[in-house]
Amino acid sequence: MAFSDPITITINAIANVFNRSQSLTDGTVYRKATNDGILTIKSEYGKNASARTRRYISLNYSKTAPNPLISAQNIVYDMTVGLTVNTPKTGFDTTEQKDIISGFLTMLTASSNANLLKLLGGES
Numbered sequence: 197m198a199f200s201d202p203i204t205i206t207i208n209a210i211a212n213v214f215n216r217s218q219s220l221t222d223g224t225v226y227r228k229a230t231n232d233g234i235l236t237i238k239s240e241y242g243k244n245a246s247a248r249t250r251r252y253i254s255l256n257y258s259k260t261a262p263n264p265l266i267s268a269q270n271i272v273y274d275m276t277v278g279l280t281v282n283t284p285k286t287g288f289d290t291t292e293q294k295d296i297i298s299g300f301l302t303m304l305t306a307s308s309n310a311n312l313l314k315l316l317g318g319e320s
Contacts, residue, residue, distance in 0.1 A: 199224070203235060205255065232258045242285065249285060254278030 201216040203226055214226035214235045223238030234256045242248050258274035283293060304312045 199226075199237060202226070205233075205235070207257075245285075247285065248282055250280065250282045252278055252280040 203214045205212045205214065212228055212233055214228055214233060216224055217227040218225040220238065222240055223236065226235040226237075227233065235253070236256075237253045238251070240250045242250075254276055255278070256274060256276045258272055260270050260272050263269040263271045279297070281293060281297060288296075304315070
């Protein structure tokens with residue numbers, strides 16, 4: 197089953213709408229109409245018996261802001277955030293994978309994103 201089209205991601209209380217812009221052999225690319233956001237969703241399947249399955253979703257987001265060195269000049273800044281799930285072909289069913297990922301994301305976002313803020317602050 198495919199993701200919905202469009203996909204909305206709320207950032208700082210603002211809904212950002214991503215429309216399907218490209219279908220790939222192994223995934224889909226969604227873009228904002230303003231071209232300052234790209235959402236990529238892909239699944240890659242290993243070809244031999246010991247190969248692994250890799251699924252990922254990534255968001256590349258950009259903004260234009262003043263250059264800190266030349267105040268009269270603007271620069272485009274961008275960042276990427278992603279989640280990669282790398283599993284063996286067998287051993288973890290979909291429910292187990294979901295539970296592990298959900299627990300991981302909950303650890304990052306619990307207590308008003310406390311651990312996420314620690315990560316962004318360079319703590320380990």
